Amino acid sequence: MKLKKTKYAFMALLIASSIGLSACGQNEEAKDTAKTEQSETKTAEVQTMKGDALAKIEADKKEKEKYLVIDVRSPEEYKEGHIKFAINMPIDTFEKEMSKIDSFKDKDVVLYCNSGKKSGQVADILVKNGFTKVYNADGVKDFKYDLVTYESKLGPDFDKDIKDGKAKLVIDARKAEDFKKGTFDKAINIMPDDFESNKDKLPEDKEAPIYVFCYTGNKSSDVAQMLTKEGYKNVVNAIDGSKEYDYGF
Numbered sequence: 499m500k501l502k503k504t505k506y507a508f509m510a511l512l513i514a515s516s517i518g519l520s521a522c523g524q525n526e527e528a529k530d531t532a533k534t535e536q537s538e539t540k541t542a543e544v545q546t547m548k549g550d551a552l553a554k555i556e557a558d559k560k561e562k563e564k565y566l567v568i569d570v571r572s573p574e575e576y577k578e579g580h581i582k583f584a585i586n587m588p589i590d591t592f593e594k595e596m597s598k599i600d601s602f603k604d605k606d607v608v609l610y611c612n613s614g615k616k617s618g619q620v621a622d623i624l625v626k627n628g629f630t631k632v633y634n635a636d637g638v639k640d641f642k643y644d645l646v647t648y649e650s651k652l653g654p655d656f657d658k659d660i661k662d663g664k665a666k667l668v669i670d671a672r673k674a675e676d677f678k679k680g681t682f683d684k685a686i687n688i689m690p691d692d693f694e695s696n697k698d699k700l701p702e703d704k705e706a707p708i709y710v711f712c713y714t715g716n717k718s719s720d721v722a723q724m725l726t727k728e729g730y731k732n733v734v735n736a737i738d739g740s741k742e743y744d745y746g747f
Contacts, residue, residue, distance in 0.1 A: 544621040547608060547633040549641025555608075556582050556643075559716050563742070565606045566599065567635075570620045579638075579645035581610065582719060583737050585652060589616045593623060598654070603629050610635040648722040648733035653743025656709065656736040665734075666706035671717040672740065680747030690720040697728070704729045711736035711745075 555561050567584040569576050576586040587595050589611075599607070607629055609617035614637045621634045638645070651659070660668060660682055668685040670677050677687040688696045701708070708730055712718035715737045722735040740747070 542625045542630045542632065544618070544625055545631075545633045547635040549636035549643065552581070552608060552610070552635045553641070553643055559714070563714065565608055566602050567608045567610070568599075568620075570609055570611050570617050575612070577647065577649070579647055580650075581638075581643050582646050583650055583715065584610070585650050585737065587620075589620055592620050596623070596627065598652070604631065606631045606633065608633045608635050611637050612639045613637045614640065646719075646723060646726070648719075648726050648735055650719075650735050650737045653736055653738030653745070656711065656734065656738070657743070657745055659734070660709055664707055665709040666701055666703070667708045669708060669710045669718070669721060671710055671712035671721045673713075676713065676740070682745070682747075688721060690717055690724070693721060693724050700725075700728070700730075705731050707732040707734065709734045709736070712739050713741050714739040715742075 552567070555565055556567070562583055567581055569580045569584040569586050570589045570592060571580075571586070572588055572590075573586060576584075576588075580586070587599075607624060609621050609624075609632070611617040614634055617637065618634045621632045624632045659665060668682045670681045670685045670687050671689050672681075672687070673689070674687060677685075681687075686696075686699055688699070708725055710718040710722045710725070710733065712721075715735065716739075718739065719735050719737075722733045725733045736743075
């Protein structure tokens with residue numbers, strides 16, 4: 499009889515120990531889950547970027563494709579001169595336009611202005627809205643960037659403008675074989691090397707809106723710069739070439 503009692507007591511002890519270990523394991527698992535969730539919901543921090551680092555990125559044809567650069571100054575300031583591949587999203591209307599860059603939430607986004615103040619404010623807005631790789635770069639008054647005066651647009655905005663009839667002329671700066679496979683209606687093919695010999699195809703009106711695109715945005719930016727040197731005031735370059743955005747050719 500005594501032996502049975504001892505046996506039952508031992509079994510009860512094992513069961514209690516098992517329950518205790520199970521509860522302990524569940525508590526540890528719950529703690530790990532809580533830590534993971536906390537880590538995932540932690541707001542990203544705004545990083546700083548020096549002017550020379552941004553200038554180096556913009557000068558590298560492959561590296562620049564990894565970044566979205568945004569000028570948060572007014573349209574007037576932007577038009578006077580901005581960083582080569584930067585789009586314009588003024589601070590005053592930034593939150594209304596922010597949805598158009600949702601696809602960049604986990605990509606590198608660089609902001610700049612004149613002094614870094616406004617771009618810092620916009621950077622805070624982005625991280626609060628889930629953007630994870632946000633940089634506030636030196637402003638144009640703090641670093642001597644090579645500025646351009648033509649406008650740069652993302653593929654969807656560029657495409658919409660053309661479909662809305664805003665372009666007086668569309669220039670396809672890709673290779674002739676790509677141009678022949680498909681392009682915008684009534685677009686003409688002018689690559690940087692052929693620009694001089696094709697100037698007779700350009701509008702006489704220097705205010706005429708001219709839209710330029712290519713495969714990656716590089717050749718078209720060269721053509722856009724040539725157009726501004728010729729005195730054209732409303733030149734738009736697609737920073738998303740046919741490689742990055744499907745224009746539906």
